[in-house]
Amino acid sequence: MVEWLTAEISSKYNYWVSILLMLIGFYAIIAKDNLIKKIIGLSIFQTAIFLFYISLGVVRKGTAPIVSEEMILKGYAYVNPLPHVLILTAIVVAVATTAVALSLIIRLYEEYGTIEETEIIGAIKRKEADQDRPAF
């Protein structure tokens, strides 16, 4: 059992690392009250997935995927360029999400004067109770 586990972990440590990061990110997203921390958690979660993708393309004795004769002659193989292509796209998507999220947080801060989620919800509820109708 222990041998199996160590073999499994040592041969796929890339995957275990990304599991760990994913769980850290996921925890931050749900458990943290601060909106900025939530966004940080989301970024960690996304980055963990990116790491998983990139590690799918790794080849032992692999070199950067740029055509060069001498590297091949020395016995190196190219790493898989496809995950790089996909992740370049996905990173941009993550950047875009983060930008929108940050601008939302700025607006929320202007509106309610706080970036704690519970306080914002409390403020909304108080406003609804005052006006006896939804605060829109």
Place this chain on the structure above:
Amino acid sequence: MKGHKAITLILMILLCGVLVYVAEDIPDFGDPKAPAIKYVKLFHLEAGASENALNQGRIPETISIALKERKFPLPSRAEKTPGAENDWDVFIPKEEAYYPKEEKFYRIKKEGERLHLYRYAFVVRWIEKGFKETGAPNMVTHGLADYRGYDTLGETVVIFTAGVSVILLLRRRSRL
């Protein structure tokens, strides 16, 4: 607040459980023959007399039928892989004007008395022919801008969307 913590714990355990459950079947790190890098296994057949046919460059009937059943493109000829003893590269005929030549598509490996049929991952073709076809030595760039150029168009649209979103949310006293 206590309920919230319990939900957090349950969700974490669920995610962790699924991810650990998967770990066994994930390909090894750095394996040069992993499906994503080299080839993916389709099925295997009894070798029988087909080895001779393969050596002569023909595709045996059994393999064609098996491929047809599984809706795969049909091959035209086989060729011995350089540097391997009992392996053959199988080509598919040209079907489209953009491919003046035929394409390396399958690989047959003999192990014991069985023929194992593999299909090359499409990255193999990028690595082998990308430079010739697109004239860009950096595979990531020619993959990004040419083979999967539509994705990159989408990516550019995403960043543009983010820019306009921030304009909508934050910019005041502007004409936009």
Place this chain on the structure above:
Amino acid sequence: MTSFVEHLPILIIAISLFSALTILVVGWFNNRSCIFIFWLTLLAQFIMSLFILNHVLAYGPIHYWLGGWKPPWGIELVVDSLNAYILIILLFLSLACAIYSKSNIEHELPGKRVSFYTLFQLLIAGLCGVTLTGDIFNMFVFIEIFSISAYALIAARGKIALKASFTYLILGSIGTCFFLLGIGFLYSITGSLNLHDLSILLPPFYDNKVVKAAFVFFIVGLSIKMALFPFHTWLPDAHAFAPAEISAMLSGIMIEISTYVFIRVSFSVFTLEFLKLLPVFDILCWVAVAAILMGSVMAITQVNLKRMLAYSSVANMGYIMLAVGLSLSAVESPWGGLNPALMHIANHALMKGCLFLAAGAFIYKANLWNITEFRGLAKKMPYTCAAFVIAAISMIGIPPSVGFVSKLYIIMASIEIKNYFFVAVLLISSLLNLAYFWRVIETMYMKHEEGGRSSHGSHGTSEEIPLGMLIPILLLSSLCIVMGIVWLGKVPIPVLDQVNLMFGLGKVP
């Protein structure tokens, strides 16, 4: 030599992008002209989508290889009858919302017209992209395009909408991350990203744990995006506080596009054999039943009209997913396979589009959000209220409206598999629908405005909304009845039968 129609799928997306760019640049100089560019683009897109449907029905699916690369190596667009059908619903509803938005946006977001229309156009581009693509990673990219524009559009109004949008952003990002993770798992096993290619490579791996987990991640991720029952928490606020036409787009088509992605992934990638191995669709039925009950009950307790409609959307997603869940076992001709699900996607787009636009009209005219404030509204806005009532009775399911047809077919499908509990649930939910819509209709028509306590501000007898807003509402509400008759006449059924044939559902001929 490719025929010109084969270029249309990409042109739909390309002109959408060009129009977004043009709106941004032209809007800098003259921000009144952008609405006309928007209308023209949508009209052109809608006409193109009709041509596409015609071509698909006559000559079979269109396969378009972007950049000239063959599918496993490049990206392809695939248009079959399912895509073409969804595309037409999508563009039709967008067109209605676009016509509506002219007066409403001038009223609601006067200083932000240009960026609003740019984002609206990008939202439509993203939705079209998701619908047309045949590559799973490309699907992810376009899902993100429409999600990001939706986050911003929901928040456009400010205040409470910001919180709603933020919640949606967090949950939606988790959903798309799960989708991305699922793609990664499939890629690690098969080394391919094309939908059709995956479907032929996967069969040997059906008992592989990674493939099963990938399917689970797809389901969970898309359930968050489509607001299926346990993950619906973001929907009510987001749909309630967005501008009216955006609410209509979100409820009418955006969550349905996620359903489409779900259908596409589960039937085109994981083919029927895989779905029969796991009891996923049975579980889905029960989850959907929970969604129906929960959405309907929550809708009754709401005071805010748009929020009530949003909870009703949760219930309607339950209907669609129940129909999807039944699709494996029900086979008889008019209601077998995916027919009721696809039917309800179209019907829900019509009904919910009309209801949200009408709700937006009440807000536009007199800032009326709560149902209790609607006293005597029928006298002031007779046409809008009539349209609202027609859409509401379709929602309840009174013949010959569209809601009746889809409910009838879902009930017939449940009777066919002899699950009478589902029948009971559907009937109960119809009653609940009646309860919460009757409340609104009663306040509008029966109760008269009390003289002293007028929250509407000062306005005279006839206070109808501008014609530009009225036309789409009336169009959608009349289509609620017309389409019901058309469905009963089984005119569009051949399209749906083609879909069933493609996926191997329904009765095998």
Place this chain on the structure above:
Amino acid sequence: MNSKKEEENVVIETASRIMIPFIQLFALYVITHGALGPGGGFQGGVVFASSYFLYIVVFNIIEGKKRLPESVYTTLSSTGLCIYAGVGLLSIILSFGMAQYLNYGFIPFTSHFEKNRSLGIDLVEIGVGITVMAVMVSIFFDLAGKEKKDKGE
């Protein structure tokens, strides 16, 4: 206050004045060299935008807006995307419907199919670079400008 601060920052100002052109040159190198070595439109665009960030951090946001007015970066952000989508559309138009969208080989830059492709890749990368640069600057101005204004008022 403001003038005094500027006097104190003379070293940083001079240093950044020297550095910014080189950063921009490097960004252009990264964009155009994307096909040959590590690099590409996105990376180059971000580096180019970072040179503006440096300028804004060292001087202030009003100076930065003078250098790159709102109209310019808004137009640039759509120009880049327009180049990308336009190259795709050109390949349909110039081949009279023969080629598919984004099939750069059919755009007659030269007589060689492959050379056309590589030129098409370069053009596309430039488009991505322009968009990314402009959008990054735009987002930066929007996120940062708010705070400045609140403090000022």
